[in-house]
Amino acid sequence: MKNTLKTNIGEIVAEDYRTSQVFKNHNIDFCCRGNRSIQEVAEKNNLDAEQLLKEVTEILNQTKADTIDYKSWPLDLLADYIEKKHHRYVEKQIPVLKQYLDKLAHTHGTNHPELFEIREHFYKSADELTKHLKKEELVVFPAVRKMVAASQNSVLLDKFHFGTIQNPIQVMMQEHDNEGERFRQIDGLSNNYTPPADGCTTYRVTFSLLKEFENDLHNHIHLENNILFPKAAELEKQLGDPR
Template sequence: MEINNQSIIGDIVAENYKTASVFKKHKIDFCCNGNRTIADASRKRQLNEEELINELQGAVAQNAQGDIDFKTFPLDLLADYIEKTHHRYVDSKIAEITPFVQRIASVHGDNHPELLEVERLFQESAGDLSAHLRKEELMLFPYIRQLVKAQMSGGNRPVTKMGDAKDYIALMEDDHSVEGDRFRTISDLTDNYNPPADACNTYRVTLSLLQEFEEDLHRHIHLENNILFPKAIELTESIAE
């Protein structure tokens, strides 16, 4: 895998997810803003390009033999994987985390007023993400499955109620950007999920759950923005109406 200063961040992570840890270390957004080059990201974060490339190549060299290459997945299988793995995770974790966030905001909000903002942001995210997942599951993912069937059978492009597929995907990517910004703010408010000295066990558990949720969201958005969506657009354009 060749990496240079003109390599696209999203493509690098799509090729090898182990590079994501390097981008996270340097606070480079690879999921919602993965269309930038190494040069662009290095300039914005004031990083040395050569050192960043060396770190990325080191991560690639450590790649385990058993890692999953999602780029090789058929589109319908990838959509199924995302729905069954990441969508169900979001649904279950929202239900689990919500009472924790409410609890620490109520108990510790006087001494840590930032927790009130964390609670508000998470509640907004919970509502918006739930609606977003249903849009994908009821509109976009069924369309992708129909696309694959049309490709295999030599049929025409499927008709869909969501309008232009490229425009609809752009709306999904906009939703992803909103969530990326929200959780970046939550991370900043909580000092990157580091509990203060007076934090009780519930406080600490809540921050761990929020951090885990954000990390899964990054993987989730990466799979859609950098692999599923571009391939769905490419397949759409290759099938006649």
């Protein structure tokens, strides 16, 4: 794919995940807001669009390491991977982070009241993400697997109770946007996860875990918004009208 100033950044990262580092360096959201062109994000962030494209091109011109080409994976395999890697990570880390944030707010909240806001944002995110993952596991991913099976076996697809796959996908993408915005709030309140001068070891560990959680969420959303969902919608078109 030839990248230009009009190429969507989500497509660029989907082609080669190494380019995500360019957008991370400039604090550009390539997962929830991956449907914007290089020109658009450059203007939004007061950057030189040609320079941004040059940085992307330089990454692509480097010898490609053994990076995983998720775009080439069968859709059912990608859905399985997201569920087993990213969903399990979220489920495992939520109680850990809640415990750390409770302790941090109790110990340092008087001098750093922003900790209460950070904790509140995370608790809301944890609640919404827990429900979001179940929707994907019970609705979206089973639908993707059914479409793949129909394609492999050359049979007509049974009609989904929710209509077209685009319906739950749109809901999932909106919820992705909501959580992306929530973590932008957390990022700002924590000064990009930078502990204050009087921050203890627990402070540093908590912020490090929060940053790791956000990074995993970005990767998770990228795989869905920029690869799984568009390819699922395209597969549905290829299968034609359901019976």
